Amino acid sequence: MNKHTQHLYADVIIPLPLPQLYTYQVPEEHARNVQAGCRVVVSFGKQKTITAIVQRLHHQAPEHYRAKPILEVLDDTPTLNDLQLSLFAWMADYYMCTPGEVIQAALPSALKINTQSFISLVPGIDIEAHTLSEEERRIVALIQKHEALQYEELSRKVRNSRLYGLLKQLQDRGLIDIFEKTKERYTPKRQRKVRLAAQWLHDKNALNELLSSLEKQAPQQWYALLKYIEASGILRDWTRNESGVEKKSLYATDARIKEAAIQALIKKGIFEEFEVEVSRFAAVDADKLLPPPTLSPAQEKALQQIVKAFFEEKKDIALLHGVTGSGKTEIYIHLIQQALESGSQVLYLLPEIALTTQIVQRLRKIFGDKMGVYHSRFSDNERAEVWRGVQSGRFSFVVGVRSAVFLPFDNLSLIIVDEEHEASYKQHEPAPRYHARDVAMMLGKLHYAKVLLGSATPALETYYHAQQGRYGYIALQERYGNAQLPQVHISDLRTAQKKNRLQYSFTPELYEAIRKRLEAQEQVILFQNRRGYSPYLYCEDCGWIPKCRFCNVSLTYHMHERALRCHYCGHHQGAKGTCQACGSTRVRNVGIGTEKIEDELKLLFPEARVARMDLDTTRGKEAYQKLIDRFEAHDIDILVGTQMLTKGLDFEKVTLVGVIDADQLLYFPDFRAHERAYQLLTQVSGRAGRKDSKGEVIIQSRHPEHPVLLDVQQQTYEQLVTRELQERQKYNYPPFVRLIGLQVKHSKEEVAHAAAHDLVEQLQKQLGKARILGPDIPLVDRVKNYYLRNILVKIERQGIHLGSVKKYIAHCIQQLTLQKDYRRLLVVVDVDPA
DNA sequence: AGCACGCCGACT
DNA sequence: GTCGGCGTGCTC
Numbered sequence: 001m002n003k004h005t006q007h008l009y010a011d012v013i014i015p016l017p018l019p020q021l022y023t024y025q026v027p028e029e030h031a032r033n034v035q036a037g038c039r040v041v042v043s044f045g046k047q048k049t050i051t052a053i054v055q056r057l058h059h060q061a062p063e064h065y066r067a068k069p070i071l072e073v074l075d076d077t078p079t080l081n082d083l084q085l086s087l088f089a090w091m092a093d094y095y096m097c098t099p100g101e102v103i104q105a106a107l108p109s110a111l112k113i114n115t116q117s118f119i120s121l122v123p124g125i126d127i128e129a130h131t132l133s134e135e136e137r138r139i140v141a142l143i144q145k146h147e148a149l150q151y152e153e154l155s156r157k158v159r160n161s162r163l164y165g166l167l168k169q170l171q172d173r174g175l176i177d178i179f180e181k182t183k184e185r186y187t188p189k190r191q192r193k194v195r196l197a198a199q200w201l202h203d204k205n206a207l208n209e210l211l212s213s214l215e216k217q218a219p220q221q222w223y224a225l226l227k228y229i230e231a232s233g234i235l236r237d238w239t240r241n242e243s244g245v246e247k248k249s250l251y252a253t254d255a256r257i258k259e260a261a262i263q264a265l266i267k268k269g270i271f272e273e274f275e276v277e278v279s280r281f282a283a284v285d286a287d288k289l290l291p292p293p294t295l296s297p298a299q300e301k302a303l304q305q306i307v308k309a310f311f312e313e314k315k316d317i318a319l320l321h322g323v324t325g326s327g328k329t330e331i332y333i334h335l336i337q338q339a340l341e342s343g344s345q346v347l348y349l350l351p352e353i354a355l356t357t358q359i360v361q362r363l364r365k366i367f368g369d370k371m372g373v374y375h376s377r378f379s380d381n382e383r384a385e386v387w388r389g390v391q392s393g394r395f396s397f398v399v400g401v402r403s404a405v406f407l408p409f410d411n412l413s414l415i416i417v418d419e420e421h422e423a424s425y426k427q428h429e430p431a432p433r434y435h436a437r438d439v440a441m442m443l444g445k446l447h448y449a450k451v452l453l454g455s456a457t458p459a460l461e462t463y464y465h466a467q468q469g470r471y472g473y474i475a476l477q478e479r480y481g482n483a484q485l486p487q488v489h490i491s492d493l494r495t496a497q498k499k500n501r502l503q504y505s506f507t508p509e510l511y512e513a514i515r516k517r518l519e520a521q522e523q524v525i526l527f528q529n530r531r532g533y534s535p536y537l538y539c540e541d542c543g544w545i546p547k548c549r550f551c552n553v554s555l556t557y558h559m560h561e562r563a564l565r566c567h568y569c570g571h572h573q574g575a576k577g578t579c580q581a582c583g584s585t586r587v588r589n590v591g592i593g594t595e596k597i598e599d600e601l602k603l604l605f606p607e608a609r610v611a612r613m614d615l616d617t618t619r620g621k622e623a624y625q626k627l628i629d630r631f632e633a634h635d636i637d638i639l640v641g642t643q644m645l646t647k648g649l650d651f652e653k654v655t656l657v658g659v660i661d662a663d664q665l666l667y668f669p670d671f672r673a674h675e676r677a678y679q680l681l682t683q684v685s686g687r688a689g690r691k692d693s694k695g696e697v698i699i700q701s702r703h704p705e706h707p708v709l710l711d712v713q714q715q716t717y718e719q720l721v722t723r724e725l726q727e728r729q730k731y732n733y734p735p736f737v738r739l740i741g742l743q744v745k746h747s748k749e750e751v752a753h754a755a756a757h758d759l760v761e762q763l764q765k766q767l768g769k770a771r772i773l774g775p776d777i778p779l780v781d782r783v784k785n786y787y788l789r790n791i792l793v794k795i796e797r798q799g800i801h802l803g804s805v806k807k808y809i810a811h812c813i814q815q816l817t818l819q820k821d822y823r824r825l826l827v828v829v830d831v832d833p834a
Numbered sequence: 835a836g837c838a839c840g841c842c843g844a845c846t
Numbered sequence: 847g848t849c850g851g852c853g854t855g856c857t858c
Contacts (some may be wrong), residue, residue: 045836
């Protein structure tokens with residue numbers, strides 16, 4: 001066949017949870033500029049048009065259907081580059097989700113084009129000439145009022161379930177047009193500026209005359225003009241007029257300048273108004289940038305070792321294992337600087353809570369405007385600007401949270417994953433349930449970039465791979481700047497309780513220590529990994545415990561808002577002082593949350609300034625930062641909080657860290673509980689004592705002899721690792737096997753139960769009994785009105801093909817949900833659950 | 835995920 | 847009888 005008569009086809013990714021790609025025909029006029037990675041507008045399904053991503057272009061006409069045409073090509077340069085397309089395809093495959101789900105997570109929504117249906121009257125039509133029903137008349141009247149009416153708006157006003165059919169009929173009769181409009185939601189920020197009109201330029205005399213005439217006739221305008229001349233500096237240099245002055249800044253900084261006066265000057269033709277595109281991020285003076293910090297000998301040595309691991313030992317991945325406070329960041333800065341100097345890009349990943357303004361400001365002073373920040377607290381437009389900035393080359397360095405792995409890098413040479421062990425790198429809801437550390441490694445592979453993992457308490461998997469020589473390994477045991485590791489005491493809760501010596505939740509040791517630190521005007525951090533006042537209420541007369549209507553969990557009591565909250569679905573209801581079952585007033589709070597600790601402290605130390613930091617007190621956009629600032633300024637003596645406290649906060653005056661209840665961490669039913677407990681306790685301990693003061697840590701526990709606590713106390717990470725690895729090997733857990741978690745969900749418990757059993761049976765047929773665990777009834781077996789059953793698949797690292805196993809699992813799930821009893825069944829697949 | 839078609843209860 | 851509830855099937 002002649003090549004020129006062949007049609008061009010595009011396989012596109014629809015940003016929805018659909019398993020396949022869809023093939024569209026590329027019209028002649030678009031054939032030249034469409035490329036893989038471009039966003040295109042297509043009509044999909046009934047009427048709807050949506051934005052899709054071109055995955056592949058080819059000439060194979062589909063055999064069993066006629067491909068619809070691509071309606072519009074939105075990009076000249078592809079929004080996704082080839083490396084991203086490969087990465088995203090890998091993610092969909094590895095994490096067993098659809099390509100559309102990856103795209104959905106990757107693109108900032110400002111880059112996802114909204115297409116909306118609009119309805120308008122056909123121009124010049126004579127409505128009266130047509131017979132219309134009353135409803136049709138009503139609809140036409142509504143449309144008539146507008147030039148073009150949005151479908152959603154019309155549907156809101158009409159409230160007729162058959163609206164679409166009615167409109168379709170009207171369209172067929174030639175009365176109305178239904179059409180799609182696309183609108184890009186990303187809008188660059190624009191600034192309105194003013195400058196002196198050309199005729200007054202280069203002529204001081206004319207300008208003086210103008211001023212003196214204004215002074216008498218219009219003093220406000222005279223003043224505004226005077227201030228403009230001053231602010232713009234045009235008298236020193238006329239060319240400064242070109243860039244003008246921001247209109248708002250003229251009247252916002254000086255109350256004597258009236259906006260009206262500026263408007264009048266524009267009207268008179270003295271000022272001219274113009275607009276420029278500006279960044280949403282404040283600019284930094286390039287010549288005010290600081291050099292990278294000087295490294296201590298220990299840091300210098302670590303840096304050399306990293307370079308050696310990467311370039312001499314040819315490791316693509318290295319682990320920097322540095323104790324808390326050893327100054328890993330300074331080392332990163334040097335590596336980043338080196339990578340940037342070679343002209344390539346750098347990605348620096350941090351967990352959500354560690355990406356504070358503290359660290360951003362510090363990096364900003366060194367790297368200036370070439371650094372982009374990608375944070376989930378950013379607005380959509382800001383995120384789109386970072387995306388575009390990476391694409392255009394404006395940002396060669398990005399500090400960001402887990403989703404920054406999606407950014408359009410084309411030339412990475414270094415990726416840093418700081419606090420590599422952090423569980424928040426793993427996305428839980430919705431799909432793709434990816435782990436940013438692991439995605440970063442794949443990203444690094446695609447770019448031939450080096451990946452540096454950093455942690456004081458590496459994830460067991462990571463440490464194991466480093467031990468096995470798969471990753472380079474660099475240890476940094478010395479704390480930066482003379483700081484001593486804190487002294488850890490374990491305080492026996494059980495004996496204290498027995499002897500009746502507890503003061504509320506505090507052992508005498510912890511109480512005494514807090515008192516002393518307060519006296520010495522030092523700061524205290526108290527850690528309790530549970531928000532709310534108490535995890536549940538309990539009626540002493542009838543045993544009633546308030547539970548969530550939608551989930552099988554007790555409701556947590558939040559005293560400050562007098563509410564009972566479900567920490568699984570967010571449901572909340574008012575808390576009454578009495579038992580809802582028997583009316584008794586003898587309702588007891590059981591367990592300890594951060595709120596309760598806060599209240600107890602106020603009773604025990606009435607003169608101390610106490611604040612609380614948890615999800616509830618940091619909901620607002622700036623709330624977290626404000627709390628940190630207040631603590632830093634020593635407006636707070638004692639800060640009580642959840643694990644939020646453990647992340648990279650450096651406060652010099654904190655000399656005591658208390659852990660209220662370590663047992664809750666140690667006895668959490670999860671194979672990672674001990675690892676997590678060690679990490680959390682070590683990280684929170686690291687908050688005590690920086691610089692020259694030696695810190696103290698007191699951990700309260702009912703099991704003071706627990707080996708994990710002793711490891712925390714003696715800083716024997718290797719010992720913990722050895723013990724845990726033995727356990728993991730014995731019971732087949734990572735890193736010795738790979739895990740895939742399956743969660744079966746259904747609104748009826750029997751159905752969820754039966755389906756889970758059927759699925760296990762099916763899986764066992766090919767994979768054998770040993771590889772399939774469950775189904776288990778989870779601790780919380782109902783969430784948001786869905787009954788849950790868990791299945792765990794264990795796959796050895798060798799001798800079995802992971803991809804085939806995943807294919808088989810997907811096949812089993814598909815077969816299962818095809819059965820008519822299991823129609824409304826949901827199966828959530830979580831690869832490498834964390 | 836939408837969105838339209840289809841089959842059953844509470845109303846004019 | 848109809849309106850409208852939501853269950854389910856499809857989307858190149």
